[in-house]
Amino acid sequence: MAGDFYLEPQELGKLASAFDTRAYDLGRAVKSFQGVTGTEQIQDGFGFLTESDEVTAAYVELAAEMAVSLGELARHLDEVGQALKGNAKNSEAADDALADLFKGGKG
Numbered sequence: 001m002a003g004d005f006y007l008e009p010q011e012l013g014k015l016a017s018a019f020d021t022r023a024y025d026l027g028r029a030v031k032s033f034q035g036v037t038g039t040e041q042i043q044d045g046f047g048f049l050t051e052s053d054e055v056t057a058a059y060v061e062l063a064a065e066m067a068v069s070l071g072e073l074a075r076h077l078d079e080v081g082q083a084l085k086g087n088a089k090n091s092e093a094a095d096d097a098l099a100d101l102f103k104g105g106k107g
Contacts, residue, residue, distance in 0.1 A: 009095065012088035019081030026074040030067055037063035 042059045 007091050009088040009092040012084055012091060016081045016084035016088060019077050019084060023074045023077035023081060026070060026077065030070045030074060033063075033070070034067045037067070 037060075039056065039060050042063065043056060046055075046059065
């Protein structure tokens with residue numbers, strides 16, 4: 001039938017793990033990024049361009065905002081992974097309950 005689908009809890013669990021891994025990796029990258037994008041590092045990296053406090057402040061603000069945004073993305077990926085794990089667990093339980101129902105409640 002068109003529109004039918006089957007959900008494999010194990011595959012959903014693998015997808016959840018992939019999201020977890022990406023969230024963890026991104027979180028670590030954000031922490032590393034934050035460690036190398038402070039005011040001092042930006043001044044050292046841009047040399048004479050940072051003679052202007054306005055330019056330095058703009059780059060520091062941009063780096064901070066990028067770190068916040070990427071951190072939020074990492075948290076969102078983690079939330080998606082957790083939701084997928086919950087769905088996989090619920091799907092497996094529903095499959096087991098349906099199998100028991102077809103067996104006449106014996107199991």
